[in-house]
Amino acid sequence: MTLTARRLAVGYPGRTVLADIDLEIPSGRITAVVGPNACGKSTLLRALAGIARPAAGEIRLDGIPLADIAPKRLARRIALLPQSPPVPAGISVEALVRRGRHPHQRWLTPWSAGDQEAVDAALCRTGLENLRARPLERLSGGQRQRAWVALALAQRTDHLLLDEPTTFLDLRHQLDLLALVTELNAVDDATVVLVLHDLAQAARYAHHLVVVADGGIAADGPPAEVLTEELVTTVFEVDCRVVPDPVSGSPLVLPLPATPQKIRAREKENR
Template sequence: MTNDQGAITAAGLRLGYGRNIIVDDLDLTLPGGAVTAIVGPNACGKSTLLRGLARLLAPDAGTVAIDGEDVHRMSARALARRLGLLPQQPTAPEGISVEALVRLGRYPHQRALRPWSEADSAAVETALARTETAELRDLPVDHLSGGQRQRAWIALALAQDTPLLLLDEPTTFLDLRHQLDVLDLVSDLNAHHDRTVVMVLHDLGQAARYADHLVVMRGGVPAAVGAPADVLTADLVEDVFGVACSVVPDPETGTPLVVPRASARHRRS
C-alpha cells in the first residue's frame, strides 16, 4: 500500500440518535498514511463521529468514503478488510478465551473454500505478541482486568490486519505505562507497517505527541484541524475546553504540551 491510502472523507455528514443530532453538516478529510487524533470535551461528538466513519452509525445525511469509495456501498466483509475498529465499550461472547477472541479478527479473510492458514495463525501470534497478551491466551476475556481486556481487544483489531485502524479511546482502563505502550504500538504500526490510524483520545499531550494530524471537536463540528503544532494553542484550549493554560514544548519531543494555570491556592509562595 502507498503512503496515502486509507484517507477518509466525510461530506455533509449528519449523525445522531433519534431526534438528537450530535454531528451536523460536517465536512472533513483525514489523511491516509498518518495518525489522526480526535480530541475535545465530553459530549462534543468524538465517539459519534468515529462510529459514523466506521459505519456503526448510519448517517441521517451525507457520505463517508475511504479512498473515494463510499463505505455504505461496500459489503460488510469488504469493509472489514479495509477498516479495523476498537469501539469504546466492546462486548465479548461469554466465556471466550483471549486467543479465540483474537482469532475472530481473521474472519474477514476467510472463504468457504479457504481453510484456516499459516498466515492466519501468524497474524494472531503477531497480534498477541505486540499487545503482550500471549501469556493470557487461554484465559476467559471476562476474567481479565480492565487493562488486560483492552489489550486483548486491540490484539483482535491488529489480527484483522487492515490498512485503516479506528480506535475509540484505546488507553481507557490502562495505567500510564500501558497507555504509552499502546500509543508506541500505534506509532510503530503507522511508521513501519503502513497503517493509517484514527483514534479518539482525552489526553491532549499524548494526542500532540503521537498524532500527525489533530481534529479538535466542539459541539459536533471541528473547532480546529491540522498539525498539532499549528492547532494546539492556549487560546484554543481555553475556548474549547474552558481551561486557562500555557502551551509549551514537550521537553522530550518538542511537541505541544498543555500546562493548566494553577489556581491561587495551588500557587507556591
C-alpha cells in the same frame, strides 16, 4: 487510500450529534480526535468506520461511498475498536483475537496458516502470547483492553480506528500502546485514528489533530498549529499556557488553577 467526510451529519433518532462535517483523514498518518466529554468523538469514529449511518452527506474511502462497499469487504479495510465492548462469556483471549480474522474467511474455507500467523503476531505485539488460553473475564482491565486491541490488529486492515484505547491502562501500558500505534504507522504504513483525552499524548504521538466541539469540527491540522491557548480555553473551558514539550518539542498544555470565582461563574452559566 483516503478517508473523507463531506457535509456529514450523523447522530441518533431524534438527535443530530454532528452536522456539516468536512474532514479528510491523512493517509498513512496518525490522527488523534480530541474534545470535551459527550461532544461526538465516538459518533464520528463510528461514522468513519461505516457503522453509524449518516443522516446527510457521505463518507468515502478511496473515492467510493462507504454505503456502496459490502460490509465484509469494508471490514478488511477498516477496523474499529469501540469503547468498552461487551465481554463474551467464557471466551479465551485467543478465541477473541481469532474473531479478527472473520472478514477474511470465506464459506467452507478452512482456517489457514496465514490466519494463525496474524493471530500469533497480534498476541505477541500486545504482550498477550502467554495469556492466550486465559478466559477474558479473568484478565485485569488493562489486559482485557490489550486483548481487544489484539483483535483489531489481527484484522490486518490499512485503517485502524481506536476509541479511547488507553482506557483502563496504567501509564506504562498507555505508553506501550502508543508506541505500538507509532510502530504500526511507521512499519506497516497503517492509517490510525484514535480518540484520546490526554492532550499531551495526542500532541506527542499524532501527526494530525481533530478537535470536536459544539456539534462540529472546531479545528484540525498539525498539533503545533491546532493546540493554542485560545482554542483550549474556548473548547475545554480551561485557562492554560501552551509551551513546547521539553522531550518531544510538541505542544504541551499546562492548565492554570481555576479560581472559585470562575467555578461559580461557570456553574451559573450552566444552570
